Amino acid sequence: MANRPVAIRRALPGALAAACVAAFVASALGAVLWFAGGGGWPDAADWAALRFTVMQAGLSAVFSVTLAIPVARALARRSFPLRGALIVLLGAPFILPVIVAVMGLLTVFGRSGIVSDFLALLGLPKLSIYGLHGVLLAHVFLNLPLATRILLQGWQDIPAERFRLAATLGMGPAQIQRFLEWPMLRATAPAALLAVFGMCLNSFAVVLMLGGGPKSTTLELAIYQAFRFDFDLGRAATLAAIQALLVGGVVWIALRFTRLDGQGAGMDRPRHIWGAGSRWLRLQDTLLIVLAALFLLVPLGAVVLRGVVGLADVPPSVWGAFGASVSVALVSTVLAVVVSLWVAIAALRWGWTEVLATLGLSVSPLVLGTGLFLMVNPWINPARLAFAVTALVNAVMLIPFALRVIAPALRAIEADYGRQADILGLTGWARMRLLILPRARRGLGFAAGLAAAMSMGDLGVIALFADPHQATLPLQMYRLMGAYRMEAAAGAALILLGGSLALFWIFDRWGRGDAKA
Amino acid sequence: MKYLALASGLIAATAAVADTPVLTIYTYDSFISDWGPGPAVEKAFEAECACDLQFVGAGDGAALLGRLKLEGARTQADIVLGLDTTLTHDAIATGLFAPHSVSASYDLPVTWDDAYFVPYDWGYFAFVKNADQDGPSNFRELADSPLKIVIQDPRSSTPGLGLLMWVKAAYGDQAPAIWQGLADNIVTVTKGWSEAYGLFLEGEADMVLSYTTSPAYHLIAEQDDSKAAAAFDEGHYMQIEVAGKVAATDQPELADKFLAFMVSDAFQSIIPTTNWMYPAVIPADGLPKGFETLIHPAKSLIVPVDMADAVRAQALEEWLTALSQ
Numbered sequence: 001m002a003n004r005p006v007a008i009r010r011a012l013p014g015a016l017a018a019a020c021v022a023a024f025v026a027s028a029l030g031a032v033l034w035f036a037g038g039g040g041w042p043d044a045a046d047w048a049a050l051r052f053t054v055m056q057a058g059l060s061a062v063f064s065v066t067l068a069i070p071v072a073r074a075l076a077r078r079s080f081p082l083r084g085a086l087i088v089l090l091g092a093p094f095i096l097p098v099i100v101a102v103m104g105l106l107t108v109f110g111r112s113g114i115v116s117d118f119l120a121l122l123g124l125p126k127l128s129i130y131g132l133h134g135v136l137l138a139h140v141f142l143n144l145p146l147a148t149r150i151l152l153q154g155w156q157d158i159p160a161e162r163f164r165l166a167a168t169l170g171m172g173p174a175q176i177q178r179f180l181e182w183p184m185l186r187a188t189a190p191a192a193l194l195a196v197f198g199m200c201l202n203s204f205a206v207v208l209m210l211g212g213g214p215k216s217t218t219l220e221l222a223i224y225q226a227f228r229f230d231f232d233l234g235r236a237a238t239l240a241a242i243q244a245l246l247v248g249g250v251v252w253i254a255l256r257f258t259r260l261d262g263q264g265a266g267m268d269r270p271r272h273i274w275g276a277g278s279r280w281l282r283l284q285d286t287l288l289i290v291l292a293a294l295f296l297l298v299p300l301g302a303v304v305l306r307g308v309v310g311l312a313d314v315p316p317s318v319w320g321a322f323g324a325s326v327s328v329a330l331v332s333t334v335l336a337v338v339v340s341l342w343v344a345i346a347a348l349r350w351g352w353t354e355v356l357a358t359l360g361l362s363v364s365p366l367v368l369g370t371g372l373f374l375m376v377n378p379w380i381n382p383a384r385l386a387f388a389v390t391a392l393v394n395a396v397m398l399i400p401f402a403l404r405v406i407a408p409a410l411r412a413i414e415a416d417y418g419r420q421a422d423i424l425g426l427t428g429w430a431r432m433r434l435l436i437l438p439r440a441r442r443g444l445g446f447a448a449g450l451a452a453a454m455s456m457g458d459l460g461v462i463a464l465f466a467d468p469h470q471a472t473l474p475l476q477m478y479r480l481m482g483a484y485r486m487e488a489a490a491g492a493a494l495i496l497l498g499g500s501l502a503l504f505w506i507f508d509r510w511g512r513g514d515a516k517a
Numbered sequence: 518m519k520y521l522a523l524a525s526g527l528i529a530a531t532a533a534v535a536d537t538p539v540l541t542i543y544t545y546d547s548f549i550s551d552w553g554p555g556p557a558v559e560k561a562f563e564a565e566c567a568c569d570l571q572f573v574g575a576g577d578g579a580a581l582l583g584r585l586k587l588e589g590a591r592t593q594a595d596i597v598l599g600l601d602t603t604l605t606h607d608a609i610a611t612g613l614f615a616p617h618s619v620s621a622s623y624d625l626p627v628t629w630d631d632a633y634f635v636p637y638d639w640g641y642f643a644f645v646k647n648a649d650q651d652g653p654s655n656f657r658e659l660a661d662s663p664l665k666i667v668i669q670d671p672r673s674s675t676p677g678l679g680l681l682m683w684v685k686a687a688y689g690d691q692a693p694a695i696w697q698g699l700a701d702n703i704v705t706v707t708k709g710w711s712e713a714y715g716l717f718l719e720g721e722a723d724m725v726l727s728y729t730t731s732p733a734y735h736l737i738a739e740q741d742d743s744k745a746a747a748a749f750d751e752g753h754y755m756q757i758e759v760a761g762k763v764a765a766t767d768q769p770e771l772a773d774k775f776l777a778f779m780v781s782d783a784f785q786s787i788i789p790t791t792n793w794m795y796p797a798v799i800p801a802d803g804l805p806k807g808f809e810t811l812i813h814p815a816k817s818l819i820v821p822v823d824m825a826d827a828v829r830a831q832a833l834e835e836w837l838t839a840l841s842q
Contacts, residue, residue: 035587045837099712103719111665111704112720130705205708208670209716213706215841225672228579229833231586317551374587381593383573481711483552484734484793486718 010427011353014346017339018353021396025244025359028371032237035374040226040235042242049222050242056132056207056218057200060139064196065189067140068147071292073181074285075148076155086293087152088505091145092300094199095453095500097474098142098206099481100493103306104299105141109134114298134210139200145296146199146450147192153405153446154188155181157412173281187411190254191404197250198361198400201243219243223364233370240367247362251355307494310487318492321476322499328391328472329455329503335395336451337444340402341436344410357403360396368393373465382465389465390472394455401454402447409443410436445511449504456500473499539569540771542760543592545581545599546574547792554791561783568771577709578675578758582608589613590765595772598760598779600634603678603825605759609633615764618773621780624799626755626817634759635776637784638794641753641814642679643746644724645717645731652724652747656684660698667704667713667722671833674709675756680726681832682825683754686818692832696839703840729753729811734793737807745812752816758794 033039042050075087093101108114109129116126129137158180166176204220219239226236339357347354372389376382382389413436421435437444457474471479473496480489549555549572559570573594575584582604585592590613600608608614616632623629629636644659644666646652653659659666669677684692704722707713717725724747732744760779762772778784785796789805796804820828 099715103715106716106719106721110719110721205712209705209707209712211705213703213840214670214837221670221672227583229672229829231583315551370587373584377588378591478711479547479550479552481715482547482709483550484714484731484738485552486715 007427008349011346011349014342014344015350015353017342018346018356021339021399022356022359024392024396025363025368027375028368029237029241029244029363031371031374032233032240032367036232036234036237038234039238039241040232042222042235042239045217046219046222046235046239049217049219050239050246052216053201053218053220053243054246056135056139056211056216057197057203060136060143060200061193061197063136064140064143064147065151065192068144068151068192069185069189070288071144072148072151072155074288075152078282078285078289086289087149088501088508089300090293090296091149091453091504092497092501093144093296094142094146095457095504096303096497097457097477097493098203100303100477100490100497101142101299102138102206102209104303105129105138107302108299109137130210130212132211132216134212135207135216138206138210139196139203141296141299142203142206143196143199144292147196148292149446149450150192150195150405151185151188153443154184154408156442157409158184186257187408190257191408194251194254194358195401195404198247198358201247201362202365220364220366223366227366227370236364236367236370240364243364244359244362248355248359251358251361255351255354303490303497304494306487306490307497308491310489310491311494312491313485313488314491314495315488317471318473318476318480318488318495321471321473321492322495324387324470325456325473325496326499326503328387328394329452331391332394332398332455333448333452333507335391336398336402336455337406337448339395340399340406340447341410341440341444343399343403344407345436347407348411348414354403354407358400360398361400369465386465386470395451398451398454402451405443405447405450406440409440413439441513442511445507445509445513449507449511452503452507453500456496456503537567537569538768538771539571540566540595540768540775541571541573541593542596542598542775543573543575543581543584543594544597545577547577548572548599549574552791554787557787557791558784561787562775562778565778565783566771566774568768570775578604579678585613585763586611592763592765594763595766595768596760596762596775598637600759600761601675602755602757602759602819602822603682603829605631605634605761606822606825608761613764614761615766615769617762617776619776619780621798623780623797624795625757625797627757627819629757631759631822634761635779636757636759636797637779638788638792638797639755639757640794641729641755641817642676642683642726643729643731643749643753643812643814645727645744645746646724648732648743648745650723652745653749654747655749655751656687656695656699659702660695662702664702664724665704665722666699666702666724666726667716668706668726669710669713670706670708671829671836674707676710676713676726676728677706678829679754679756681836682820682829683818685828685832685835686754686820687751693835693839696836700840700842706840728756728794729814730789730793730795730808733789733805733807733811736810737790737805742810748812748814750815752818753814754818757797757819 106113109127111126119127162180166180202220204218207216207218208221223236223239226232226239343353343357373382376385417435421431426435473492477489477492477496480492547553555572562570575581578600581597581599585594585597614633617635619635623636625636625639653662653664668680671677671681684695688695713725714727716722729746732746735741735744760776762776766772780798782800785798786800786802788794788796789808
């Protein structure tokens with residue numbers, strides 16, 4: 001990670017912030033260990049769970065990103081009506097509470113889903129979604145949009161001049177791929193892989209449900225068992241620590257493999273959809289977009305349909321919960337984006353800051369929540385901190401994602417304009433205001449949208465901090481489900497989906513505001 | 518002067534609040550949701566106790582006990598409500614609970630003589646199916662049938678653990694063979710009850726592990742009689758939900774008063790249509806209309822409290838082995 005020299009003074013706030021994030025995670029783990037009076041050692045089943053967790057998360061990441069590359073490229077080089085709306089909508093699956101998303105997926109791929117019904121018409125057996133393939137299908141469904149968006153961001157950050165030059169030089173798609181797209185992917189694909197890997201690591205409800213049973217035991221479930229069954233907090237903490245170390249290692253490796261050449265500066269000319277290419281290429285892109293849209297939007301349509309039906313049953317308390325969730329989301333978004341920007345600057349000098357700030361990705365929600373509870377409980381009634389803790393924990397868990405978007409953007413800015421800014425003596429707030437904020441705006445907007453949407457959907461670690469009088473929307477939705485009120489819960493899910501998408505759209509829109517400048 | 522009046526009013530109000538004793542009850546989350554018994558119970562008890570009843574929600578029964586263990590004797594809780602008989606032995610072993618002095622004529626299928634915990638409701642685990650579907654009449658028949666079921670993971674869910682105990686109580690040493698037979702009937706295993714029940718309603722399975730009282734919800738709240746529980750002739754496993762007084766409570770009299778209130782009609786009549794379980798003491802008005810349509814298991818199964826720990830560890834081991842192949 002040979003980086004451009006950045007003054008220590010500039011890198012210090014970010015380094016401190018990253019250290020704070022790491023300290024936050026480490027002290028929660030430490031509190032659990034301290035309470036347990038030491039660590040326990042994982043047994044054979046725990047190691048099997050660890051192997052399975054890493055395997056499924058790794059495969060999910062590879063599949064999601066591999067599929068996202070052609071989809072993002074097709075979206076980048078085609079223009080069609082409602083393209084913007086489609087891109088926002090495609091982002092919906094990963095902001096839904098997983099249970100809602102999976103129910104949507106099952107209306108298509110389930111035992112009584114559309115595909116099975118179709119197979120039955122042909123006299124074929126029903127589709128069975130339950131197994132490793134089901135887990136991967138669900139993870140691709142949930143994360144393809146995330147990966148696509150991160151990569152699409154990369155495509156959009158290639159200056160229009162590069163494509164113009166390529167067109168002038170008579171480059172075909174193959175050469176554009178080699179000289180423009182491949183270097184961009186070297187910078188953004190590891191980020192996308194990491195983000196998806198992180199999402200899938202703690203995904204335990206989906207893995208268990210679609211994995212078909214205990215053979216799909218993930219580390220988080222092993223931690224649940226240690227906590228609920230054996231009350232062996234030492235073992236739970238050790239498992240969480242192993243997972244954190246593992247993720248730290250993976251992040252470090254991914255960053256080593258990220259190429260940071262930058263694309264060279266451009267004049268911010270409006271993008272032409274350059275050389276539409278052959279008819280075959282157009283057909284291929286159209287097909288890809290249609291397939292991706294069908295795959296993502298049909299299950300989503302089922303969620304919306306069911307939600308509309310249930311909307312009438314939604315009790316007023318859901319709207320209160322909606323307000324609470326929006327406030328939490330806004331606070332954690334601001335926190336996550338500001339810290340990520342600082343850390344991204346610090347990472348120009350010290351690569352390890354990015355590794356530290358990413359630790360929130362890896363830690364078991366159950367252990368993190370328990371640790372925080374142990375730290376807070378002797379001093380203050382945890383329920384009084386419900387809002388603050390939720391916002392803080394969400395922020396820590398969102399920083400890794402925001403960072404994946406902001407860090408590459410910032411590296412490109414510094415690579416392209418850093419020397420010039422140094423010569424001009426542009427430092428401090430002026431550099432931030434005149435160079436970084438305007439040029440990183442697209443990335444910041446996207447990161448903020450992502451963070452806000454994910455924070456809305458996140459049920460998080462706050463079970464121990466729950467305020468009996470003010471639930472967040474996902475919690476309220478789960479309560480409805482727990483009280484047999486599945487229709488009302490579907491209505492609440494639709495409200496959650498609408499709210500998350502609206503927040504995402506507002507921030508992302510703000511980011512794209514200067515696209516024509 | 519206006520400010521003075523306001524200030525003295527505030528002081529008076531604070532004093533009044535400070536004089537009102539607060540009874541803190543830890544319970545599981547669904548008890549205190551808007552649709553659970555919590556709000557009605559709070560209202561009914563506050564009407565007669567001159568106190569402030571505050572519920573604190575914590576996940577489910579197992580999470581509740583976990584929280585108490587984390588807090589130890591410093592806990593704010595005066596009462597813990599929502600443990601069941603698979604957890605009470607473990608709970609008593611913490612030394613955090615005090616014996617109770619409540620006596621009532623319980624309408625439980627078993628005799629109750631626990632010194633620490635008072636039962637407030639109970640139910641039978643059962644597989645719920647569509648009423649027009651023929652149900653199997655025991656686990657062996659289920660294993661031989663092509664029927665598909667969804668169950669919950671015993672490591673993260675109370676009903677999931679209940680099923681484990683059910684099979685173990687009914688079949689003892691033969692439990693592993695039963696599980697091996699059931700393996701191809703199990704569509705999937707979910708984290709909690711909601712996911713499993715949702716899958717069943719979506720048509721992903723023919724039956725779901727729930728309670729014999731589940732059809733009562735659909736019948737009474739939705740006027741829908743399309744759901745029924747399958748009656749198993751080897752008997753159904755019982756879940757008895759209990760509450761206990763925390764030894765370190767600063768409101769011992771109030772806590773005793775609540776436990777006595779808990780087995781009175783005022784509390785018990787709230788339970789059937791909010792918690793969808795059988796009340797521990799059937800109120801004078803009887804059960805709500807619709808409950809008479811539910812199945813009545815011929816045999817009630819339950820593992821004795823003091824053996825629950827050992828049985829559940831062994832049962833989990835067997836379950837994991839049988840289903841991980």
